[in-house]
Amino acid sequence: MSTVTGFLTDSTLCIGCKACEVACKEWNDLGADGLNWSGFSYDNTGALGHSTWRHVKFVEHPPELGHGGNSPELASWTFSSDVCKHCENAGCLEACPTGSIVRTEFGTVYVQPDICNGCSYCVVACPFGVIQRNKEDGRAFKCTFCYDRQRAGRTPACAHACPTESIKFGPLDELRAEAGRRIEDLHSKGMHDATLYDPVDTSVGGIHAFFITRGDPRQYNLPPQPEIPTIYAKQGWKSAALGAGMLAVGTFLAFLGGGKR
Amino acid sequence: MKDSAVSHRMESDPDFDFSRRERRLEAIRSQAFQTGHVDDVGIRPNGSPIPIASPEAGYYEIPMLKEPQWSWEIPVYFFVGGAAGAAAVVAQFAQMTGAKSEIVSDARTIAALGSILTPALLVSDLGVPSRFLNMLRVFKLQSPMSVGVYIVSAFGPATILAKAANYLQKNRSDGILKVFETTSGLFSALFGLGMATYTGVLIGSTAIPVWNENIDSLPIHFALSGLGAGVSALQLMGHEDSRSLNVLGIASSLGETMEGVKLESTFKPANEPLKQGASGVITRLGGVLSGPLPLTLRVAAAFADKKRSRQLVRAASVATIAGSFFTRLGWIRAGHVSAKDYRLPLQIESERHPELAIGSVQTGSAPVQFPESATR
Numbered sequence: 092m093s094t095v096t097g098f099l100t101d102s103t104l105c106i107g108c109k110a111c112e113v114a115c116k117e118w119n120d121l122g123a124d125g126l127n128w129s130g131f132s133y134d135n136t137g138a139l140g141h142s143t144w145r146h147v148k149f150v151e152h153p154p155e156l157g158h159g160g161n162s163p164e165l166a167s168w169t170f171s172s173d174v175c176k177h178c179e180n181a182g183c184l185e186a187c188p189t190g191s192i193v194r195t196e197f198g199t200v201y202v203q204p205d206i207c208n209g210c211s212y213c214v215v216a217c218p219f220g221v222i223q224r225n226k227e228d229g230r231a232f233k234c235t236f237c238y239d240r241q242r243a244g245r246t247p248a249c250a251h252a253c254p255t256e257s258i259k260f261g262p263l264d265e266l267r268a269e270a271g272r273r274i275e276d277l278h279s280k281g282m283h284d285a286t287l288y289d290p291v292d293t294s295v296g297g298i299h300a301f302f303i304t305r306g307d308p309r310q311y312n313l314p315p316q317p318e319i320p321t322i323y324a325k326q327g328w329k330s331a332a333l334g335a336g337m338l339a340v341g342t343f344l345a346f347l348g349g350g351k352r
Numbered sequence: 353m354k355d356s357a358v359s360h361r362m363e364s365d366p367d368f369d370f371s372r373r374e375r376r377l378e379a380i381r382s383q384a385f386q387t388g389h390v391d392d393v394g395i396r397p398n399g400s401p402i403p404i405a406s407p408e409a410g411y412y413e414i415p416m417l418k419e420p421q422w423s424w425e426i427p428v429y430f431f432v433g434g435a436a437g438a439a440a441v442v443a444q445f446a447q448m449t450g451a452k453s454e455i456v457s458d459a460r461t462i463a464a465l466g467s468i469l470t471p472a473l474l475v476s477d478l479g480v481p482s483r484f485l486n487m488l489r490v491f492k493l494q495s496p497m498s499v500g501v502y503i504v505s506a507f508g509p510a511t512i513l514a515k516a517a518n519y520l521q522k523n524r525s526d527g528i529l530k531v532f533e534t535t536s537g538l539f540s541a542l543f544g545l546g547m548a549t550y551t552g553v554l555i556g557s558t559a560i561p562v563w564n565e566n567i568d569s570l571p572i573h574f575a576l577s578g579l580g581a582g583v584s585a586l587q588l589m590g591h592e593d594s595r596s597l598n599v600l601g602i603a604s605s606l607g608e609t610m611e612g613v614k615l616e617s618t619f620k621p622a623n624e625p626l627k628q629g630a631s632g633v634i635t636r637l638g639g640v641l642s643g644p645l646p647l648t649l650r651v652a653a654a655f656a657d658k659k660r661s662r663q664l665v666r667a668a669s670v671a672t673i674a675g676s677f678f679t680r681l682g683w684i685r686a687g688h689v690s691a692k693d694y695r696l697p698l699q700i701e702s703e704r705h706p707e708l709a710i711g712s713v714q715t716g717s718a719p720v721q722f723p724e725s726a727t728r
Contacts, residue, residue, distance in 0.1 A: 137414055151405055187495065187497075188497040188500075206486055208486040208487060210478060212495070212554075215417075215560050215687070216559060217417075223421070224421045309406075309407040309408075309698050310406050310410065310411060312416045320557045321494050321496075321557050323556060326567055327570070328553055330569070330572055331552060331575075333571075334548070334571045334574070334576075337572065338575050339541075341603055342441050342600060343448075343449070345445075345596045345597075345599040345603070346442075346446050346448075348595075348599070349596025
């Protein structure tokens, strides 16, 4: 029995070197994203996508003492390496009509590329905007949590490459405990805005790749209350039943009253 | 030199954005001119040169959600599927209540054509035809896409069989064929009801705010739209005088009018793409063409003489069919706009969870004031 594994990405340790992004692309043989200049920060990648499974966010603030260690004239920086959250209840997995997206023995969410048929329903079902369809290939791709490396008993490429141990990999419960200790440690050092992003109280039910960030998670594009969209399906089917009933009864009555005409 | 270039641009281009960042730079420039130095801490006007990530702007206003990646086939599929599904229902009830056989036959034709076209559109969207079969290896009740695929797959054979049985009875009546038509027609109508409504559930149970927030009304809205299109297509085949079809036409256009009034009177940020921009124009065009316009024409037709009445019904039918198509197209376009709106996932969360409203989240530390010496 394999243990359930997770990522703890600690943005207070991240130096923004993007080694994780590069290691991920190297190992998984992902294509380039193009030489685009975003024009709004030093981050020219922008977001996760079908060929970007790790993405280092450069979160810039107005200067604030003790935040990023910069000189007071410059904006404070925090970096955070974003990745698929591998939700406890995953929107993409629920929505997938082919059964291509599965839960692995490591508790991670994995897209089987030979079964994915490119319906792209998972793309609109992910509350974090992670998974994306590759238009040339036609299928959807996202972080595999290095399923192949984990099967071989290795650390995922990004965590392996991280020079500051900002990306920690290990058994999920151990990481959760470590995250708690780290938060306490940071608070004791005066970083009172350090928080653990792990939405356990939502329908997502917690994530397997959680983040220690500073300040409001929304500035990292992390939704404060993510919900898996399929929980609304029941409501939708009720309404569909009502619509179908109206359609059937209405048509029946119209023809009953209309007679031969 | 620079000043003249800027002022020239200001004069020649009235839209040039002299908003916050330009005013900010002007203030800093005049401060430097007057005092010989700048007291402010850094230059950080909004958007340039250093933008700010914040709870209000998210991550540099980059959309949190991914845009839908369906191709043009999907709105067409929604339209055809809705009309065909409704036509199957009409055919079955028409047959069961002993309506004119031409109505039954033509309704079955519309349903059958639609049932062939719909899987073709889906396959075309997937790119590789065999990939469609991957969806038939599992059945997942929790996935509206999976349920929908089975509805489509079952609707096709049932509808085609019903039409075939109907066709074979054209010149002779046959008891066995009639039973066969009724049975397969019953399944066709049953799955037709699914065809007309499930697409609302499909887009409603996604993370796209404009779809998700309207999940309660979308299936009914789409059912009425499909009914309108199905009935209208049938009437254009020469059934302008059918009282039953006219009643259904009025009912669907009345329903769509009510739906439009409801949407127009609901003000929430998620609904903006239904009212603004290109997607708003398309959605509203669809609404007018399938709601108030055909309603007026159809009511007028009820009071007109026979020849004029037929013309009015035909006009109403054409409008309804176009309206149904634009409605689906508009909703899909609105989903794209909604996904690209960075504010929505930040705002909607706060709407459903007022305790998380922007500004009420404690970041844990009060803003630090720089000592006077640190700013020099």
